[in-house]
Amino acid sequence: xxxxxxxxxxxxxxxxxxxxxxxxxxxxxxxxxxxxxxxxxxxxxxxxxxxxxxxxxxxxxxxxxxxxxxxxxxxxxxxxxxxxxxxxxxxxxxxxxxxxxxxxxxxxxxxxxxxxxxxxxxxxxxxxxxxxxxxxxxxxxxxxxxxxxxxxxxxxxxxxxxxxxxxxx
Numbered sequence: 001x002x003x004x005x006x007x008x009x010x011x012x013x014x015x016x017x018x019x020x021x022x023x024x025x026x027x028x029x030x031x032x033x034x035x036x037x038x039x040x041x042x043x044x045x046x047x048x049x050x051x052x053x054x055x056x057x058x059x060x061x062x063x064x065x066x067x068x069x070x071x072x073x074x075x076x077x078x079x080x081x082x083x084x085x086x087x088x089x090x091x092x093x094x095x096x097x098x099x100x101x102x103x104x105x106x107x108x109x110x111x112x113x114x115x116x117x118x119x120x121x122x123x124x125x126x127x128x129x130x131x132x133x134x135x136x137x138x139x140x141x142x143x144x145x146x147x148x149x150x151x152x153x154x155x156x157x158x159x160x161x162x163x164x165x166x167x168x169x
Contacts (some may be wrong), residue, residue, distance in 0.1 A: 028090040029087045029092075029093055030087070030118070031087065031093055031096060032115065032116040032117075033084075033113055033116070034113070034114070035082055040111075042110065042113075054111070055085060059071075068095050069088060070087070072086065073086045073088050095159060119154060122153070123159070139153045139154075139156060142156070
């Protein structure tokens, strides 16, 4: 019996890769609202339906003919008092994040509200302990060396306290 050559299997996405991509696509359509605990109208006693109506009304007021549709698909209340607004389109999120529109949105929600940028932890290996991680130029150099977009790194910190590192580390 002659052996058959091994044929490469076609590239297929595993369910975990598909789920990761789907989650990333959803996160691109989300706006994170950080509500001050002393907010005059949106607080722990405000019914969800009332907050939902307020957010929908503010988005409707912000809508412009030249912009994408500002339709919220879902509004989720977080345990920390904030809200995640999932928009129908990622373009709508980018449009709302324009500094002027962002200011209008937060003011129309009654002030004491911030639109937070999503942050991610990133591990960069083999950074010399002599690196000055507190300097802005270091952040820029790390972005360039790692091939990530400018102004993506907001801060750096050591995994292991430099005081506890050996001389060879």
